[in-house]
Amino acid sequence: MHVVTNERRSGEAVYTSTLLRRSYRQDGKVKKQTLANLSHLPAEAIDAIRRVLAGETLMGAKDAFEIERSLPAGHVDAALAMAGRLGLPGLLDPRPSRQRDLCMAMIVGRVISPVSKLGLVRALEQCTLARELGVTGADEDEFYGAMDWLLDRQQRIEDRLARRHLKDGEMVLYDVSSSYFEGRTCPLGKLGYSRDGKRGLPQIVYGLLCDTDGRPVAIEVSSGETHDDKTLPSQVSKLKDRFGLERVVVVADRGMVTKANIDLLAGTEGVDWITALKAPTIKRLARSGAFQPSLFDEQNLGEITAPEDFPGERLIVCRNPLVAAQRARKRDELLDATETDLAAIAHRVAHGTLQGADQIGLAVGPALKRHRMKKHFEIAIGESTFTYSRKAEQIAAEAALDGFYILRTSLARDVLETDGVVRAYKNLEQAERAFGSIKGPDLRIRPIHHRLEDRVKAHVLICMLAYHLTWHLKAAWKPLLFTDEKRPVNPDPVAKAVRSPAAQAKAQTKRTSTEQPAHSYQTLLAELATQTRNTIRLAGASATFEKLAQPTPLQAHAHQLARHAPVTA
Numbered sequence: 001m002h003v004v005t006n007e008r009r010s011g012e013a014v015y016t017s018t019l020l021r022r023s024y025r026q027d028g029k030v031k032k033q034t035l036a037n038l039s040h041l042p043a044e045a046i047d048a049i050r051r052v053l054a055g056e057t058l059m060g061a062k063d064a065f066e067i068e069r070s071l072p073a074g075h076v077d078a079a080l081a082m083a084g085r086l087g088l089p090g091l092l093d094p095r096p097s098r099q100r101d102l103c104m105a106m107i108v109g110r111v112i113s114p115v116s117k118l119g120l121v122r123a124l125e126q127c128t129l130a131r132e133l134g135v136t137g138a139d140e141d142e143f144y145g146a147m148d149w150l151l152d153r154q155q156r157i158e159d160r161l162a163r164r165h166l167k168d169g170e171m172v173l174y175d176v177s178s179s180y181f182e183g184r185t186c187p188l189g190k191l192g193y194s195r196d197g198k199r200g201l202p203q204i205v206y207g208l209l210c211d212t213d214g215r216p217v218a219i220e221v222s223s224g225e226t227h228d229d230k231t232l233p234s235q236v237s238k239l240k241d242r243f244g245l246e247r248v249v250v251v252a253d254r255g256m257v258t259k260a261n262i263d264l265l266a267g268t269e270g271v272d273w274i275t276a277l278k279a280p281t282i283k284r285l286a287r288s289g290a291f292q293p294s295l296f297d298e299q300n301l302g303e304i305t306a307p308e309d310f311p312g313e314r315l316i317v318c319r320n321p322l323v324a325a326q327r328a329r330k331r332d333e334l335l336d337a338t339e340t341d342l343a344a345i346a347h348r349v350a351h352g353t354l355q356g357a358d359q360i361g362l363a364v365g366p367a368l369k370r371h372r373m374k375k376h377f378e379i380a381i382g383e384s385t386f387t388y389s390r391k392a393e394q395i396a397a398e399a400a401l402d403g404f405y406i407l408r409t410s411l412a413r414d415v416l417e418t419d420g421v422v423r424a425y426k427n428l429e430q431a432e433r434a435f436g437s438i439k440g441p442d443l444r445i446r447p448i449h450h451r452l453e454d455r456v457k458a459h460v461l462i463c464m465l466a467y468h469l470t471w472h473l474k475a476a477w478k479p480l481l482f483t484d485e486k487r488p489v490n491p492d493p494v495a496k497a498v499r500s501p502a503a504q505a506k507a508q509t510k511r512t513s514t515e516q517p518a519h520s521y522q523t524l525l526a527e528l529a530t531q532t533r534n535t536i537r538l539a540g541a542s543a544t545f546e547k548l549a550q551p552t553p554l555q556a557h558a559h560q561l562a563r564h565a566p567v568t569a
Contacts (some may be wrong), residue, residue, distance in 0.1 A: 001053055001396055003050045007015070016233075017037065019034050019038060020034070037511075065536050071126070073549075075525045076112060077128075080565045082562045083104065085562075086472060088469065089104055091157055091161070092150065099149040100429050101144055102138060103462070106120065106147070110440075110466040112129070114441075115444075124138070136500050150461060151454050151461065155242070158243060161217045166245060168247050172212075172217075173209070173211070175431035178194060179196060179203060179206075179447075181202040181204055182201075186452065187223065187452065188222075189224055211230050215471055220238075221457045229256050233248070233264055236268055250272070272409070272415075274407065274424050285315075293319075300318060301316070301419070302316075302317050314413065314542050319404050331399070335376060337370075338367065341367035342364070342367055349385065376395050377389070422493040438464070442521065443463050475567070477561055477562070480521065480554070483502070485502065486500055487500060516557065528555055533548050534547050
């Protein structure tokens with residue numbers, strides 16, 4: 001039997017038929033018989049019949065191939081592609097080594113799956129990262145040794161980053177944060193002001209230097225009780241002595257503002273600063289008449305002078321009406337809540353269920369402390385009496401300063417205009433965004449479990465380098481994320497930042513300009529992880545081969561952006 005395909009023309013039309021036929025001899029002659037018309041079958045079925053009749057043995061795909069293992073690979077490939085474009089391995093050390101590969105595994109591993117070092121050993125076997133970097137089988141002891149190797153190179157790494165991203169005269173962002181610590185044996189873990197809200201747990205403090213776009217350049221770890229302002233002098237020394245910058249502008253949060261630090265900045269040649277005044281200082285300026293809030297009823301930006309208190313500096317007053325309304329509303333709510341608690345105590349005193357000045361005081365103290373409104377109430381306690389009233393004048397004086405903040409800078413107006421100073425200070429949010437990524441779901445620096453001081457510092461350095469990679473991935477993937485690709489410049493520097501129409505459209509439709517689903521950074525990484533690398537074995541053979549799953553259009557776009565989007569290496 002055999003399969004025959006015939007073609008017949010009738011004018012312009014061509015008719016094709018496929019027949020199953022058999023050949024046989026009868027009376028010495030070869031004859032043919034049509035057994036079936038196969039024309040209605042799909043092409044693959046006809047081809048299978050033809051191959052079977054030719055003597056081939058056919059089997060299904062399930063029988064021909066066996067997938068031995070399937071590992072998530074797409075997110076690994078994207079992260080390694082970006083790391084290669086940034087020259088991240090060479091940033092750690094120009095010479096290839098096992099230690100460098102282990103450090104790359106820890107950095108990229110924290111980007112794609114932030115876990116502990118013990119968890120990393122297991123996670124490496126659950127994706128293609130270990131195979132790609134050649135560190136298959138590495139254990140936690142090897143990773144701890146690599147951390148020590150990395151910490152020895154921290155200064156050289158930061159110096160290389162500074163040469164890439166910091167130029168003379170450029171603004172440098174500096175801010176401080178903290179993270180809680182598990183354990184009591186590390187010398188760095190101390191009790192202090194916890195930004196994580198973890199009272200009673202030791203913590204570490206770390207200060208981050210970034211360029212004006214928010215790319216991290218250097219990080220320094222201090223013990224948990226260190227005050228923010230105590231970390232600034234070493235950063236100034238680092239910028240001038242190690243990085244060799246002749247002129248630099250330090251943009252720092254108001255927590256760094258102390259007389260000693262300002263004297264240090266003023267006494268260091270080539271260093272200028274932009275920061276903000278603390279609330280008590282603003283109140284003092286208002287009382288002295290140097291700053292008059294009423295002058296800003298019709299404007300939200302202006303400059304004042306206070307040569308006695310701030311010689312040689314410019315003071316820039318900003319007023320945000322939205323913040324003013326928010327603070328006024330919150331104050332009223334807290335005053336009302338405190339007054340409700342005090343009224344309940346007064347009712348008990350009036351009805352004789354609460355007597356004695358000491359007992360009344362014990363009840364009033366927590367009520368005033370609960371909402372932190374003690375300063376706004378006048379209290380009178382007797383043996384059987386209790387009265388209270390609001391300090392109306394004091395409340396009005398505080399309300400008059402709602403929404404105001406005052407910036408201070410040593411830069412002359414011909415170097416940076418007033419609106420430029422405001423934009424520069426507000427750009428400090430880039431450093432705060434870095435902390436949000438390092439402490440949040442992106443990199444999860446906390447909780448910290450290491451017991452040795454050097455291991456804690458190496459852990460923080462790994463998180464900083466992982467953020468360096470994350471920053472560039474987020475920048476490259478902006479077309480696929482809800483992130484604004486080109487945030488418009490608001491003509492009013494004090495006003496709230498606005499999103500572009502394109503970003504608003506992505507938020508509303510949940511789709512990008514190319515009609516692909518819009519993602520957050522985390523969900524995009526998860527989507528990339530669904531692209532797997534499969535180990536396949538042929539039936540009846542011991543040999544295997546690997547095959548990367550075909551990317552979806554979204555995955556292909558993400559890979560293209562990671563490999564070709566412009567970066568500053």
